[in-house]
Amino acid sequence: MARSVVVFGEDWGGHPSSTQHLFRRLGEDRDVVWVNSLGLRRPTLTRRDIVRAVTKIQKAVVGGPQTKKVIAKPSRLTTIDPRAISWPGNRLAAAVTRLAVGAQVRTALAQRRLHKPVLWASLPSAVSVLDACGGGPVIYYCGDDFSALAGVDHTPVRLLESQLVARADVVIAASDELASRFPRGKTLTLPHGVDFELFSEAAPRASDLPVGRPIAGFYGSVAEWLDIDMIAQAARALPGWDFVIIGNIETDVGPLLGLPNVRLLGPRPHAELPRYVQHWTVSLLPFRDTAQIRACNPLKLREYLAAGTPVVSTDFPALTPYKHLVAVGDPASFGSVIRQAADDPSFHQARKLAVATESWSARAKIVADLMESL
Template identity: 55%
Template sequence: MSAPLVVFGEDWGAHPSSTQHLVSRLAADRSVLWVNSIGLRRPRLDARDLARLLAKARAIAGRAPSRPASMPEPEGPRPARILSPLAIPWPGSRLAEAVNRRLIGRQVRRVMAEMGMERPILWASLPSAVSVVGALGERAVVYYCGDDFGALTGVDHAPVLELEARLAACADLIVAASAPLAERFAGRNVLLLPHGVDYDLFATPCARPADLPEGPVAGFYGSVSDWLDIGMLVRAARALPDWRFVFIGPVQTDVSPLAGLPNVRFLGPRPHTALPGYVQHWDVALIPFRDTPQIRACNPLKLREYLASGTPVAATRFPALTPYEGLIHAIDPGGDLTPAIRGAAQDRDGIARKAAVAAEGWDARAARLSAALDAL
């Protein structure tokens, strides 16, 4: 069996992240201990953070899962063990980091001993994991960089970037999900590993969901956050009153100008396995991003999932879109989305869209990554 992994990531099952897609496949022939998130910002005394702290406390006590009830386990093998550690979420505090090194290190080593795990590879998808580097008897350190933490919403940027710089300096391998992220670590041992796709899940025909409205549908799934161009969407929805604009996912920004329109529907989160049924029955799938540093560095999973479904796509341009731009009705950020939606609705070449990502499955991505891990 290949070297075991101790993975510091987000809460297992909270959302279908690239780390979880990869690790669920690596777990087929490696012993994996998954350590749930130890936080990238100081908690605030608001309702959302208090609810999250309560959920964390229940997970630590072993009385409840840390993922939302609407989210199922990710597909594929799960880690052998999942640990919700007791930790201090206070990036930038050297005192908190010193305490976490002892506190988290002791908890992780105890579970490692129970699993019979020795000399693992320490995998960090969050810079806050730098606090335990060297405390686990690890044989190597891998930093999986899937986001621009200097621009990511909900992060204490300055202290987290300092943690990231320290983590990158001691990493034996940096895995970057996009070219802009890889460029930040020039001169180091970097593996550019774009996101994959669960091709069979999204390409296999599914029944139309009962709650999907009739008529032409332009749809989006994912976090409805401040990286979406709400003004652009409002203008498109007003210009296309016969269309239905459908959004699936948690709403994390002000959507009142959009929600007030009669042809707009917010359906809330859906399990990842249910998403193909929606996107396959939309007339056009949307990626209406603003132009931000975070978006310029991102490599959204939905891009390849949309293509695997065969559904036409209308999107704003960003670097990760470039290899597929010939298959997508793309406009510059801030432009008029209406003509792109109309053009995409006439595009029937679903076979070409599917073929473009048929060889980009998560299994292939994980195999390439596994070879890089074995070479450490």
């Protein structure tokens, strides 16, 4: 029988993270207790934080409105809305969270008659709860550079991460850059996978894509790690192109407003993204050069490649294995590189083949074998 797991991750279904992609597969043949986000920053008195806090309290205490699910939940995966105080570095908050969430997890384990599960932490904030869960070996899954990630209280979270690394039996890092920061003897690199069938199999064109002109497209969080000025400069340099951007806007996009060939479409469900990426002319990875990007392993890179569409990107380390299939530009050349990539229809099949064996199912098999070996 496959080992059971307690996962401390993001809110299930709110965003198709790498952890959710893995446990969508791993949860098919094992029991998984998934604890929704314990938080990585102290809430502020902004409307967004107040609404989020009230919603989480409702869900944890009285069963409030549920997040719209964008990724299927396996039949053997149970979610817990934690009765937690999000305040990294605060001892009282950690103590209250340890007692409350520990009790929730132990109750869920007892109800399902699970003993000594693997404890999987995708967030450093989980370290304060681990010893209260009655579990077995600990895996720290590091998918991001939390010391540079936007929206995180960096100083206390760095300390929590160091405590978690010391507590963990195994550290799994999503990139070589992240792996280099942890003890070599217990760290392995596991690059992100891809839902290959979803992105490689032909999908109908989305009805809200512009027609009649070439399209440069991007999907994902429109956040501070995107080079908005570079996108605007490329859009002005290519007035005969449409620039389509899909995702929540979390940063200043002023330079894009008023440009007639830029379309900000807002977010779309993950399952709908092939209807866009397969039908625009060039896929974009217009990242700024930041510590977070240098350590990242973006999920969309492999999704773009699985779709077969030409990819234009700025340079960052995780791009290295695919550089022969990606056109790389900088702020000065990005527009011309987009134009050149569109003129070269080759490598469509090669892009797909490059990630055909890198499915999330293949990644999950590696994780499953690791957990059974602990």
